[in-house]
Amino acid sequence: MLIEPRDPLIVRDGRPFTNSPGARARSLPFPLPQTLAGAYRTRRALLEGLPLPERAEEVLRWGLRGPLLAEEGREGWRLLLPRPLDALKLGERVYPLRPLELPEGAGTNLPEGLRPVGLPSPSLKEKPAPLSAFWYWESFLEWILKDSPEGFSPEGHGGPTPEVRTHVALEGATQTAREGFLFQTSGLEFARGRSRLALVLWPEKELEGIFPLGGERRLAFWRKGGPGVPPLPEALVQGLVRSKAARILFLTPAFLEGAYLPKGGAFGGARVEAAVVGRPQAVSGWDLREGRPKPSRRAVPAGSVYFVRLPEAWGEGEIRAWAERIWFQNLSDEEQDRRDGFGLAALGVWDGTLWKWEGA
Structure with a gap:
């Protein structure tokens, strides 16, 4: 199943975000599994008419795998995986770390x-x-199938693009800007140049529709399909x-x-x-x-x-x-x-x- 955020996705890193001037809401570089699990369970429970938190025990038993990253290509969506930490680049060569x-x-x-x-x-x-934070499946497969590959050069990129937006607080009565009350939010733009990115999930039951995801209830397109489990x-x-x-x-x-x-x-x-x-x-x-x-x-x-x-x-x-x-x-x-x-x-x-x- 694919989830493609329509707007920059905000997944907060847990640091305090108050209404004081100059406050910043920082985002994680990639959403945690529980963020997607919570959104998936909430949406599925609403579609199936299960009240929450009364049916929470049942809803929490719904499992999933992911999220991973996917990129739209000419022949469909391509799977990307996190960089293995046993790969170290020195100069122009990638070396494996071993016991x-x-x-x-x-x-x-x-x-x-x-x-x-x-x-x-x-x-x-x-x-x-530096090495790319996310590798295309073909490069990842080469790395895991060879114990010490010669001339290995992984293909990939840094994943979703960070985006920072500056906002101003409004006066409730006049709906005009409050003097000095500027704040910022950072999100993840699911695009690299002209390429579209999406999150990949493998849940027990796939969903379709336009549903909120992450902070500020920004919308995302949920659709069936995408890369299968390799x-x-x-x-x-x-x-x-x-x-x-x-x-x-x-x-x-x-x-x-x-x-x-x-x-x-x-x-x-x-x-x-x-x-x-x-x-x-x-x-x-x-x-x-x-x-x-x-x-x-x-x-x-x-x-x-x-x-x-x-x-x-x-x-x-x-x-x-x-x-x-x-x-x-x-x-x-x-x-x-x-x-x-x-x-x-x-x-x-x-x-x-x-x-x-x-x-x-």
Whole structure:
């Protein structure tokens, strides 16, 4: 399902926004899954005649996957995914970050059994160059199917364009501007040049129509269709069978019980060996059942990558079944977070070898 905002989308970052002169309402660079989950459930409940919050328990069981980003092309909508954080650009080349083997006598402050992650060569000392925040599916697929691709140059862009608008407060009686009461709102324009952008969702039931989304009840076009869930590549499965190791890449923020580690230190039986995790993302929101703000929590950001080892006893059948349970499924530890869209994941190959520590 596609959601295309008609006007710049405002998804507030949680900082206070008062009626004082000079106030600024800042937007997140991309909407959180719960924003789309809340809008979807509210709209579907209204269409089906379910009163809220009386039927909140039932409505909250409606799950979805996403949101991701899509761009309209000549042959339809193209899927874009968040940049994997195990990709680092130095100069003109993109290098993979991989788990490192500790030299004898060395130690870290990581949890027991967790490896550090780094570059393949101690001579790589350049300042990292920026990479596009969103990659087209074709570039993302190449990255996950090759453990260390040569000459890799991802195609993508920065996603929705930030837009800032300046407003003035009005006098209620005269409807004229109040002296000195200027304020700003920032939103996301879902366009890049002449290209249209949209949000992609995969809910249990698709909706159509023109409905509000985000702050100020700005309108968005909701329509069926758009990119489908990509099928699990057979080449990926065969790579996992050979190495009995994998990369798990989060496409939406995830909530994990151990802060940045899954419950029990494993994803469905695969043990975490190392991780490349971005800065935690603060998430709050509105509790539909209680009618009050939710407590703030920290999520693992989209793009984070986990290196995992599969059990040696697993054969091709078990590995294929595990891959199907992970591929484009929500992996957060709590069931409600999974229903809300947190922790959408993809898989990538990893040969399972540990690179030498720099200078070792």
